[in-house]
Amino acid sequence: MAIDPRDAEICIHGTDLDRAPGAVVPPIAQTALFAHRSFDQLITGLGAEHCHQVYTRGCNPTVQALEDKLAALERGEACRCFASGMAAISAVFLGLLEAGDHVLFVNHTYGPTLQLAQHLERFDVAHDVVLDVDPEAVTKALKPETRLLWMESPGTMLFRTLDLAALAALARSRQIVTAIDNSWATPLFQKPLPLGVDLAVHACSKYLGGHSDVIAGAVVGSEALMEQIFYRALLLNGGILAPFDAWLVIRGLRTLPARMRQHQDDAIAVARWLDRQPKVRRVHHPRFRETTSRRGTSENSTPSEDGQLTGTSGLFSFELVNGDFDRVRRVIDALTVFRIGVSWGGPESLVISPERGDNAEQLKQQGIPPGLIRLSIGLEGAETLIDDLEHALARI
């Protein structure tokens, strides 16, 4: 579970901009527009705004410095950054889909992504969700109109993994574009593009920014797909990443390798401890697999058998024995180090549950077991977090 040394270098170095030779941190190009030497030069720029600095809604050097890093980390040709992860996801849908198209979501998917898909029905874009991660089940769910296969691996809440190479090959044979939300693993621990996936999407608000102080998104893919997304969505929606916010993500990237190592190690330590607790039914973490042994979970030596995941991050969940809303609430409210809140990927540990007290039926339909608690393991140290959980579990 080593981090590729090339990636550490991309995260930390390589941000020199033309006008700031030697600067180890890129300057923030806080400018709305770029003046040109001649009118002809401006006309040339306007004809190819995806690669000319004309107006910051199109290209901005600080944002481009981040885009270059993310493209390199994902081993992709091109990257575009957005005002948020959802702006990135919206741009993929808006840039690639036509009325009459169908989108297939594979695995448990980030809630707002599915809510957006529901809105797309107004524009005659249909969708289905397939929770069975077996490629045969996915094949059955494809339609002649399926244009986009949207994947999350590990998936939201239960962190089940998909066979990305198999699904990418299946989709490619039918000219279906594939996209994956790769926020959980980060490009350090999973590289979908070399496996054949067309687009890797990121909520940079999570690990890439890494400090819970910026909202940002990104899409990485081929020049051709990214140009389509740029002209049909980003440039006209205008959901751009501000130069200062790009600078914050660049700063976050400089410590990404170190942070991910600790998130990984501490999450595994906490998950192992939870897995031994009699009040815990099972742990949902890509390293822990369901078996028929004691209480149902066992740990894999590698996070994913095929080496698709080269490491694991700090977000996972566990189920309480006899879990219900009341027990979930008691445990969450008894935690003092874990903060109660949405999002994840920052230095502070966070806790949340999909349970709302009135949605048991809905969760059942989505295949989410009762008594589920999601933890984002921050950087406080595993021992502190285990103490906090021990104290909280004693309340039930």
Ligand SMILES: *Cc1c(COP(=O)(O)O)cnc(C)c1O
């Ligand atoms: C947070 C998140 C998003 C959305 O990112 P925002 O920056 O909040 O818009 C998308 N996918 C996943 C998996 C996320 O956790």
